Amino acid sequence: MSDNNDTAGSHEPREDGGSRRVVGTPSSVGERTLLAKDDDEGYPAPAGAGEELDEKSAKNAERVVAAFFLLAFAASVAFIAYYIGWSGRNGGMHGVTRTRESNLWLGGTMALAMLALAVGVTIWVRRLMTSKPIIQERHEMASSAETRAAFEADVLAGGEDSGITKRPLLRRTLLLAAAPLGLAPLVLLRDLGPLPEKRLRHTFWGEAVKKAKAEGKKGVRLVVDGTNAPLKVSDFNSPGGMITVLPEGIEETHEAANEIAKAVTILINVPAEQFKPVKGRENWHVNGVVAYSKICTHVGCPAALYEQTTHHILCPCHQSTFDATDGAKVVFGPAHRPLPQLPLGVEDGYLIATDDFPEPIGPSFWERG
């Protein structure tokens, strides 16, 4: 903006000098301000106080403004006084009630100080400032044709002088050198994360089942998320029951949070007479006790909202709805695929998983197939 000749167009207001009327200034026929009989209305000047101040009202306004400034002062002092004098009592602010108190006091005084200052300044501008509106010229943004032509000539001449236009070898090798140099930083970002590989295809259920089978067992036990108590079949015998379960031992894994985020499962007790097992999965449930991945196949929120009357599993994020009686097939919402089902079994009276989910859990991805 350094080349901007703003002041060139700046004038003292010329409204009052009737002799030098410029386009747009009010004509002497101002009396014809019709219909809005209230003659205070319709003065088109922007805000700000008028040209002449009535000294008495100005004095009043000054007092009002000063009062607001004093209020702001008092509020700021109260802010500091509260902070130093009260907020630190009994060893400082701890816990909800003291936080609430200090938040209200500090915030309230702060807001009061700011708002009082703001109101004071606004009244000051509106009632006491005697600046008059002025007119400035606007300018065409574009440079003149000569300037453009001169610049163009300079640029071309410079290119000529540097030799870049007439020495193609120079130009091409420079471009060649620049290309890999620009790519180098991208290479540096490679270690941002591991490659996807098969990570998204398995959960800890598979690993745990494999380990259990190596120990001669049939599968891994289901434990309640939160209490880590293993579940017996007889424990989970109430029709309409639902609980979130994890494979036993998941808490001790490396990257436990990541494993839980994939392995988390809901266990539902569907009344046996209403349960319709999917073909080929007839033995995946235990008398209507069925387990589905809790991770929604839409974008991965925990689909956890189970209505025992309709047997719908609903994801509270985007309302994908799955039918628990029918292999968790989608009945409504944005999800496309059913929730993956976990094959269940019984061992020593405990509910176990006999294998991993048969398909990748969670949202779809390109390599999923």
Added chain:
Amino acid sequence: MIRPTSNDDKTRTGISVKRITAWRRRPWAGYAVVLAALAAIAGLYAGFSPKTDRAEAAGTADAQADLANGRQLFNQNCASCHGLNAEGTKDAKGKPIAPSLLGVGAASVDFQVSTGRMPAMNPGAQMPRKRPIPVFDTEIKTDYSEPEKREAAEKQKAQAEKNIHDLSGYIAQLGGGPSIPTADQVDPTKGDVALGGKLFRTNCAQCHNFTGQGGALTGGKYAPELSKSDVTPTQMYEAMLTGPQAMPVFNDSTLTPKDKQAVIAYLVQTREEPNAGGNGLGRIGPVSEGLVGWLVGVGLMVAAAMWITAKKPKKLKKLKNS
């Protein structure tokens, strides 16, 4: 310029009609009205913050139930839908009208009746919580200053408690089922609140929201609010235990009584906890925050902008003109 003049345009309140009209014609008057209306809505909205009254501990009578009284109450209030033997009824097409009560247990009866859901008046998508009918009304007001009135009310309340107890006992005797928890089992001060929070967020918050404000289910059903003080710890326990309506069942072996107590402790402590940051805005998360941000935040800023850029103060000009 002819101008209709009248000196007689004062209303009975003494406010000049002219002045009102003049105010109304101000360029900002429309905005002011809209802003005032929005502010009123925002105020109302913010008013829906949870009340943090103390939950009254539910007294659970251990006394033997009066089965005869229970039977009589059942016949009067429940049998018309659930059948004389509590076996449930069906309409002509075989669609169930009311379920069988055999085996639902005392906990279920206590929950349904003390929350006023049963006896149901008109079946809809879901039975709403309401004031129980007089014979079961345990929420009756008893804090009268007149001793006679208070005594009468207390007596009525005791009778209502006894009635529910008798009715529950009668149904339990018909088919067994989960029983009403003891006062000790539901004492929120004895629960592990940290565990309760974890269990609540894993198993309950998906429907009831993270602070128990409730939420929408399918088909016009909803998960009720748990943040109001009229939801007693006993009712919370019974709800988990019996899974009323669409709610899943959390029996005592999947969520042990200790776990349930932890959940109750979390819920009760959360609803009694004051909002550290001012008004809780309904504790429902970013939706109400966005609403307040737009209505109050942007609203106040627009009002300030209008004031700053408004035309000359009237007073000043009048004085200048005169």
Added chain:
Amino acid sequence: MSDATAPKAVAGPLNFLDDRLGSTNFFQRNVKKVFPDHWSFMLGEIALYSFVILLLTGTFLTLWFHPSMEEVVYNGSYTKLKGVQMSEAYSSALHISFDVRGGLLMRQIHHWAAVLFMASILAHMLRVFFTGAYRKPRELNWLIGINMFILGMLEGLFGYSLPDDLLSGTGLRITQGVAESIPLVGTYIYMFLFGGEFPAGQYGDLIPRLYAIHILLIPGVILGLVTAHMMIMWHQKHTAMPSKNQSNEQVYGYPFYPVFMAKTGAYFLFTFGVLALLGAFAQINPIWLFGPYDPGAISSGSQPDWYMGVLEGALRLMPGQGTEWVIWGHTISLNVLIPATVPLGIVFGGAMAWPFIEQWVTGDKRRHDINDRPRNAPVRTAIGMAAVTFYGLLWLAGANDVLADKFHVSLFGTTWFFRFAIFIGPVVAYIVTKRICLGLQRKDAAVAGHGVEAGIIVMAPDGGFSERHEPAREDEMIKILSKEKARAEAPAVDANGIPAPSQKGPMGHLRSRLQRAMTFDDIPIEEHGEGHGEGHGHGDEKAVGSGSGKQLGH
């Protein structure tokens, strides 16, 4: 304007600077720079000042916040979470809230400022759009503004994800799901963004990364764009509403110093005051109630902050059946991809392209310093309202569970309603808005042509009664006459039957069709000549809003 010389305390530093930088030249040129006044011109300032407040409060928060996913056991003063395992990030956010005095206030002001920042940008953009203030020469600032809004969305998403509470973790989980849906590179983007698998990756890199992006990268870029935005605005001078003394050649208003400076200073204080008020009395993002992030947990009513609500709504509305295909062993998940990209793509892409589309269709490549009244550009206003409706409906759809719960309507019912409404609503909004605009134009035309009903009944000598019409107030007339005449359509063929150059080819046909659609129902507004209105014959000496509009007419 006093004759006194400046006091030494002022003159000293100024001279010091001037001796070294020649800065007084610059100050002198700009000290009285004119700023036109209108309340809606201050909406952008809210964003500017919110940004300043975000920087201030954000810096305060960094002094205590630990951007780390290390698992710790909480032992702070919030009793309900004592002994709970959580990330260090969440634990330090609790520490700021409950153990640092004023910490919760700063957190709340920071979050409210973010809400207000985005809201005011949107309001400012709407003002600029509906008044046509984006037109030449201001297209660049329009583009910069849209990019700042998009950056603000990312900045907000990363910001509210930092405390690692249950709600923000849910947001990240959705971010993961959306990233995975990207064809070909989705899983790589996911792994590279999270440093491994959700949520903690291999080394707990996610939150430190979001932190660096949130406090350094994006704010830096926004700061640069804000600077450019302001400098361009300063250089080009602000647009003005059509009124007396405003034209393409001149700008009328109060000088920067002292009036505008004081006003804008007061407005900064108002912004800070309102945010402090909200921070003190309205709780926002109570992370202690949400609990620490737990991949198995979820709350009903899990919504993002308002500026992400559109995406949330789009994700909710998209039906899942028939929208995901497996082709040659590869999954294309349009049920995620479309809502994540198309609606905002339409709104923002359309907004960015609009100034150039409009120029192309109307052929209007002139400079515009006087704003249009929305009614005078009915097609633009109607398209704007259609976009607002589209955005607004998606936004509401993002809260459909809250709506269903609070108003006791069926959840799926709301979904179905919005699925239809996002297509029908914008069309209805377009038609209604355009009709309203034309109606208002007609009213303006009547006022300009016949004056205003005076409410005075005149009895003619022959006994007939008629109402007197009087010319409207001058400033009213200036506003009304600021409407530019629709440009006459260039003839499709010249006198020799050869198609005009701009009409050739399919693009030329499209262009002339669009131009016709934009102007065919234009209502000419003209001041009535002699004999009507009393002595209102000074129209020719008045500089109506757009001086160049007149030149064009001839």
